[in-house]
Each structure stands twice: as structure tokens, then as C-alpha cells.
Amino acid sequence: MITIKDLSKVFSTKSKTISAVDNLSLEINKGEIFGVIGYSGAGKSTFIRLINRLEDPTDGQVVIDDENITLLNKKKLRVARQDIGMIFQHFNLLWSRTVEENISFPLEIAGVPKQERQERVHELIRLVGLAGREKAYPSELSGGQKQRVGIARALANNPKVLLCDEATSALDPETTDSILELLVNINEKLGLTIILITHEMHVIRKICHRVAVMDAGKVVEQGDVLDVFLHPQKQITKKFVEQIMGDKDQEDALDLLKEKYDSGKIVRLHFIGELTNQALISQVAKQYEIDINILQGKITQTQKGAYGSLFIHIDGDEEEIKRAIDYITSTSVEVEVIPYV
Amino acid sequence: MFNELFPNVKMDDVWVATYETFYMTLIALLGTFILGILLGLLLYLTSRGGLWQNKALNFIVASIVNVFRAIPFIILILLLFPFTDFIVGTIRGPNAALPALIIGSAPFYGRLVEIALREVDKGVVEAAKAMGAKTNTIILKVLLPESMPALVSGITVTGIALIGYTAIAGVIGAGGLGDFAYFYGFQRRSFDVVFVCTVLIVIIVFIFQFIGDSISNKLDKR
Numbered sequence A: 001m002i003t004i005k006d007l008s009k010v011f012s013t014k015s016k017t018i019s020a021v022d023n024l025s026l027e028i029n030k031g032e033i034f035g036v037i038g039y040s041g042a043g044k045s046t047f048i049r050l051i052n053r054l055e056d057p058t059d060g061q062v063v064i065d066d067e068n069i070t071l072l073n074k075k076k077l078r079v080a081r082q083d084i085g086m087i088f089q090h091f092n093l094l095w096s097r098t099v100e101e102n103i104s105f106p107l108e109i110a111g112v113p114k115q116e117r118q119e120r121v122h123e124l125i126r127l128v129g130l131a132g133r134e135k136a137y138p139s140e141l142s143g144g145q146k147q148r149v150g151i152a153r154a155l156a157n158n159p160k161v162l163l164c165d166e167a168t169s170a171l172d173p174e175t176t177d178s179i180l181e182l183l184v185n186i187n188e189k190l191g192l193t194i195i196l197i198t199h200e201m202h203v204i205r206k207i208c209h210r211v212a213v214m215d216a217g218k219v220v221e222q223g224d225v226l227d228v229f230l231h232p233q234k235q236i237t238k239k240f241v242e243q244i245m246g247d248k249d250q251e252d253a254l255d256l257l258k259e260k261y262d263s264g265k266i267v268r269l270h271f272i273g274e275l276t277n278q279a280l281i282s283q284v285a286k287q288y289e290i291d292i293n294i295l296q297g298k299i300t301q302t303q304k305g306a307y308g309s310l311f312i313h314i315d316g317d318e319e320e321i322k323r324a325i326d327y328i329t330s331t332s333v334e335v336e337v338i339p340y341v
Numbered sequence B: 001m002f003n004e005l006f007p008n009v010k011m012d013d014v015w016v017a018t019y020e021t022f023y024m025t026l027i028a029l030l031g032t033f034i035l036g037i038l039l040g041l042l043l044y045l046t047s048r049g050g051l052w053q054n055k056a057l058n059f060i061v062a063s064i065v066n067v068f069r070a071i072p073f074i075i076l077i078l079l080l081f082p083f084t085d086f087i088v089g090t091i092r093g094p095n096a097a098l099p100a101l102i103i104g105s106a107p108f109y110g111r112l113v114e115i116a117l118r119e120v121d122k123g124v125v126e127a128a129k130a131m132g133a134k135t136n137t138i139i140l141k142v143l144l145p146e147s148m149p150a151l152v153s154g155i156t157v158t159g160i161a162l163i164g165y166t167a168i169a170g171v172i173g174a175g176g177l178g179d180f181a182y183f184y185g186f187q188r189r190s191f192d193v194v195f196v197c198t199v200l201i202v203i204i205v206f207i208f209q210f211i212g213d214s215i216s217n218k219l220d221k222r
Ligand SMILES: Nc1ncnc2c1ncn2[C@@H]1O[C@H](COP(=O)(O)OP(=O)(O)O)[C@@H](O)[C@H]1O
Pocket: A011, A012, A013, A018, A019, A020, A038, A039, A040, A041, A042, A043, A044, A045, A046, A047
């Protein structure tokens, strides 16, 4: 478990002082993927760099598994850092080394004997799906492949925690997905704790269990990803949720729809972390003598299931419609009947 | 044919002079490489934000480098006479030229090394730190390998300047092609000797440039 307590970092330049991280406290559980989201300049990078002390804190502490990182002397810090993997937006690979030599580097630093090093490197190359590219130089790899090398390198010494600083921000959407999948895979397979910072909500949505929203050096909101999606409290959080769900304005278009139908009912289905009711529409259509017309909606997948809303038009016998709606109400999907004007 | 065109050129002597030029250049280059890398590393590491950030030390090293770069080579040789005499035991011959050659070119190369090190991606140095690397490891396994192509092209440029310096050193009797051209060519009005020596020096410069460029290109995997 990682405990961050009253952590602060003040940068002083000639003209001004900046509180990049301001009295920040967080608890991160073992084995979870914890996301930190915020706009550029919010202090995310500074925060994650304070965890392995690439920046020294002005105040506060970071405790990883009962080891107070903030109190370690230089020598002990170096050893502790071997237990903290880190990957970067721009990969930061050594261009002068091949894939396998890059992955071998942290093992050399840790003083692992050559034979063992080679075995471990092979294992890691297979883990991240780079078999056959061992002898390639970074300049011969795609962005996604480079990040795979970065991940393998970060995992080499079996760290307790993996820090990801905008690890997918330099990648195209498809490559981003494949890297995120790899991270989930590693999290599940190795039980590795992952702390990930990003400015993109879909990264949080896809892989994080919990999320903290950061603004001006402070955590302004945190919780389970689904809760934050469902009940965003702060304006900034709502903005991030809109990145994915679109904003509420689209519901205005509903008025137009209402005019088109003079029979049946328009119903809004709200999916909240659905794992079991994903085939709901087809079930209802089969069981009841009704016609279902999908009007509009947005459903997205999170680590904890589907989330979003869907507007449908149900037509048919009044009684049958009522039975169908009662059935849907009995599931965990929330139903809201939109009244005709 | 050759004897008619160049009546005063004795090839045996020319080869000895060529050998001396090579000897002086290569040994001085080795010394310059080592001393220049040390100076460059010191300049880089003690600079602001560097691993050994130290304003005073940085100022001292930078001052020494600047002063020695400012002294014209011919004057440096004269200034170093007592030092050379003490170290080498003589102030004549190829070995006597070495201290001045190294001290004259190491500060120049040191600056090139500093520039090369600055070009190393800060993110890579940071990644090494995050892995728990010691400063020594960062120097030997990150900074030097990642800047190697620039270090090699820098030493090539320095080497070519050094060939020029050996010719100047010839004037005070260091031996080599410059010496040979001056005493056996210019002073005896045998301009064929000056010509042959010039051609040989140009060829040596081209060889250096070619070898340097090839190595630098081969090392560069970017
Ligand atoms: N080394 C530094 N010196 C001075 N200011 C810095 C330094 N690093 C970051 N900052 C400032 O701290 C704030 C937070 O930066 P950063 O942590 O990089 O934000 P983010 O990663 O969320 O974009 C910014 O205002 C930035 O200018």
C-alpha cells in the first residue's frame, strides 16, 4: 500500500513561486490501478516524480509498504528505486542500445549476474510481446513497440509499483488501447500496483479502478471510477466525464423525437456498471410483444462494466409496454419514462 | 620521372617525417581525448541542474578552459618550455611537442564534449536515475555511449586541428612534416620539398576525416 501524506512541492524561480503539488494526501491500495487525471499544468508529473523522488518534496511524505521514501538517504533511495518502475510519455529509451540491452539496463544497475540477466530479459520480451525484435534498435521500432520496451524495462527488477507518466499520450488511439490492455494484463497477472497519470478520461475509463482528479496541485475529487462517472461533483470532473459521455445538450434533440411518435413510450435506460444486463434489449424484444426502436444514446465500457444511457421508443399494446418496463425496472438498469408533451 | 620533378626530395627522410607527424598526432589525440572528456564531463556535471551542480568549480574549470583556448598555440609552446623540459627531459623532438599539443587542444575538445553531453536526452538520464543508477553508471552507461557519435566527430575535428598544430610545432624542432617542410624545404629554397610535404599533410587530413566520419556514422543508431 502507498500512503501519501500532506505532500507539497514548491518551485521557486526568480520571478515567482509555484505550488506545483499542494498538501496532497492519497491512499493507494495494493494491486489496484489508480488514475490521476488533470489538465496540463495541474501538477500531475510533479506528483508522480515525488513518489520516486525524482523531485524532492518541500513537505510531506510518501510511504510505500512501510518504507518512508522521503526519509531515505541517497544510497537507500537508489535501492528503493529499483522497486519502483517508471514509464514515460516519450519512452526515454537509450538509442545506443538494442531492445534487449535496454531491458537489461536496470538489471545491470541492480547487479544481476549476466546469465540471469539474459534469462530475465527473454521472459520480459515474451511478456510484452516483442519476441523477434530483441536485436532491433529503438529507432527501428514503432511508438507502441517502444513503450513495450519501456514497460519491460520498468518491470525488470520486479517492482512493487509501476508509475506511468502520460504513458500513452504520444500514441495513436489503437496503439493506446493495446498498451492499456498490456497494463491491465500485467496488473492482473503480477498483481502489480499501477499509478497512472493522464489528461485523457478514456484512459481512466478503460483501465483504472479508482481515480483522483487533480487541479492546481490539489486532489479535488476521488473515488471509484464508476462513482466519479456517475456522480461527478466538481465542474472540472464533469468536464472530464463529458469528454467521453458527450454533454447534456444532446438531450435537447429529444424534443424533436417526441414529435415524431404519437403512440408508445420513450424510455431512457441508464446503465450503471452493467456486467449482467448487456443483452437487455434483445431479451426484452424476445419476451414481450413489442417493437423497440433505439433512438440515441451513449454507452461506454469501464473496468467495472458498461456505463451510460440509451433512449429507446417502445411501441405496441399499452399493457405489454407496461410489463416490459416493469421487467426492465426489476433489473439493475435504471428506467425513466420520458413524458410526452 | 619523380626525381626530375622533385630533385630535392629524399623519400626516406620524408617517410620518417610522415611517421613523426602520425606519431605526434595519434599520441596527442589519445591524451586530448582523455583530458578533453574529463574536462567536458566536469563542465557538464557541475553546470546548473547537473548531477554535481557546483557554481564555483564550474567557474574555475570554465575559466581554465577559456584561458588555454585563448592562448595562440605558438606562444603556448614557448610558455610550456620549462614544463616540457621537466616532464619529457628535452624541448626538441616529437615527444617534446606532446605536452603543448595536448594542453593546446584538450580545452577545445572539452568544449565539444560538453556540447555533445548537453545533447543527450534529459529524459534518458532521468530514466536511469529512476532505475536507481549511480552517477558513475549514468556517466559510463548513459552519457558517454549516448553522445559517442558526437564525441567521435569532435575528436575528428580536433585531430585535424592537431595535425596543423604538429606542423607549427615543427618550427621549434619537433620533427614531422611541418618541421621537414620548413627546414629542408623553405629555408633551402627547395619548394618541391614543401610541395610534397603539403600534399602528404592534406592526405593525412583526408584520411582522418574519412575514418572519423565512418566511425561516427557506424555508431549512430538514431
Ligand atoms: N522544475 C520546475 N521548475 C519550476 N516550475 C516547474 C518545474 N516543474 C514543473 N513546474 C511547474 O509546476 C506546475 C505543474 O507542472 P507539472 O507537474 O509538469 O504539470 P502536469 O504534469 O500536470 O502538466 C506547472 O506550473 C509547471 O510550470
